[in-house]
Amino acid sequence: MKVGRKKVDGGAAPRTIAASSIAALLVAALAGGGTGCSGRTFTKSMTLGGKKVSARRLNRGEHLYVTYCSACHGIKGDGKGPAAIGLRPPPRNFTQGQFKFAAVASGQLPNDEDFLRIIQKGLHGSAMLPWNDVPEREIMDIVQYIKTLSPKWADKSPGEPIVPGPDPWAERKGEAITRGMKVYHGMAQCLSCHPAYETKETINAASLELAKREATLRPDAYYAEMKDSDYGYKLMPPDFTRDHVRAGETLEDIYRTIASGIGGTAMPTWKGALPDDDIWAMAYYTRSLIEIKGSPAADARREKLVASLAVASHGNTKTN
Numbered sequence: 368m369k370v371g372r373k374k375v376d377g378g379a380a381p382r383t384i385a386a387s388s389i390a391a392l393l394v395a396a397l398a399g400g401g402t403g404c405s406g407r408t409f410t411k412s413m414t415l416g417g418k419k420v421s422a423r424r425l426n427r428g429e430h431l432y433v434t435y436c437s438a439c440h441g442i443k444g445d446g447k448g449p450a451a452i453g454l455r456p457p458p459r460n461f462t463q464g465q466f467k468f469a470a471v472a473s474g475q476l477p478n479d480e481d482f483l484r485i486i487q488k489g490l491h492g493s494a495m496l497p498w499n500d501v502p503e504r505e506i507m508d509i510v511q512y513i514k515t516l517s518p519k520w521a522d523k524s525p526g527e528p529i530v531p532g533p534d535p536w537a538e539r540k541g542e543a544i545t546r547g548m549k550v551y552h553g554m555a556q557c558l559s560c561h562p563a564y565e566t567k568e569t570i571n572a573a574s575l576e577l578a579k580r581e582a583t584l585r586p587d588a589y590y591a592e593m594k595d596s597d598y599g600y601k602l603m604p605p606d607f608t609r610d611h612v613r614a615g616e617t618l619e620d621i622y623r624t625i626a627s628g629i630g631g632t633a634m635p636t637w638k639g640a641l642p643d644d645d646i647w648a649m650a651y652y653t654r655s656l657i658e659i660k661g662s663p664a665a666d667a668r669r670e671k672l673v674a675s676l677a678v679a680s681h682g683n684t685k686t687n
């Protein structure tokens with residue numbers, strides 16, 4: 368079996384756990400009587416997220432949820448299943464009714480299409496694997512059941528879907544990346560949480576051009592900074608040149624992540640706060656960083672930038 372052990376570096380918390388140990392935990396959980404039922408039987412239809420769902424469907428969803436999902440997400444949906452121990456990030460606690468990767472403004476409830484996409488594609492680099500062998504209908508039954516686990520779904524409807532318009536930079540990739548680099552460093556303050564990827568001079572020039580002010584860099588500007596979240600644990604924003612992004616790596620995926628933000632985390636919603644062209648440009652730029660992920664060139668570049676900052680902050684200490 369393939370063991371996915373990630374190189375653990377300086378500040379970043381290890382996010383990857385060996386696939387084999389997850390499998391072992393799952394087997395242990397199943398053998399230990401982790402499956403069965405949650406003890407809930409639905410006798411009436413319910414209105415969930417503004418839609419009426421039949422009792423029959425909820426009972427089907429409950430059964431499938433217990434079978435497939437409860438080992439990690441817990442029989443009660445609280446994220447404390449027997450296979451959840453040691454998982455980083457931990458499985459979602461569905462009783463909170465809070466989600467990260469939906470294409471809605473941060474903090475709003477996901478639409479069914481969001482659940483379907485996330486469950487079918489999985490969350491890359493986490494224990495949440497792609498469930499692409501479970502029929503769509505069954506996944507949708509599970510999704511309806513998940514909504515019974517938090518009271519939020521009884522009185523709230525899902526957020527307005529954030530749909531990407533046409534890519535304004537098609538055929539102009541180079542221009543898009545340059546613009547995205549400037550917006551990332553000079554305007555959108557992505558580098559207040561994620562690493563910076565340019566020299567202080569370049570960042571300052573971008574900031575003066577776009578925001579009409581001098582840039583301020585964190586002391587560890589070339590590393591990500593750990594952030595609080597509403598999930599009860601801290602999160603390390605990814606360094607795109609070495610960590611996974613979980614919700615997908617295509618331009619559209621990255622656009623969706625940036626435009627929607629990440630619910631319950633420090634990462635805000637950018638749709639409406641920045642022109643769409645600039646959100647797309649940052650998607651191109653982020654994608655260009657993901658493309659060099661793990662390469663010696665990316666590591667060399669980071670080392671050079673770290674050294675340049677050390678030199679700048681220590682005035683004329685010797686260099687060679």
Ligand code: HEC
Nearest residue numbers: 435436439456457458459466467468469490493494495498
């Ligand atoms: C092996 C453990 C494991 C199993 C089994 C599992 N998940 Fe997950 N799931 C996770 C982890 C870990 C996360 C959190 C990832 C993160 O925070 O980035 C997660 C997150 C989620 C999310 C939240 C997505 C968001 O945008 O916040 C949903 C929805 C979800 N899982 C549904 C399911 C469903 C449905 C099943 C069963 C078909 C399932 N999971 C089975 C580990 C698991």
Ligand code: HEC
Nearest residue numbers: 555556557560594602604612613614615624632633634649
């Ligand atoms: C206030 C802090 C903060 C700011 C500002 C911020 N992010 Fe994030 N970002 C985060 C955190 C925290 C995560 C990780 C969430 C997690 O692990 O679940 C993240 C994750 C991401 C991801 C990966 C999502 C995935 O699929 O795993 C992308 C892409 C991203 N940010 C892009 C950006 C861009 C581009 C900007 C600037 C427009 C930005 N972020 C600004 C905190 C921030």
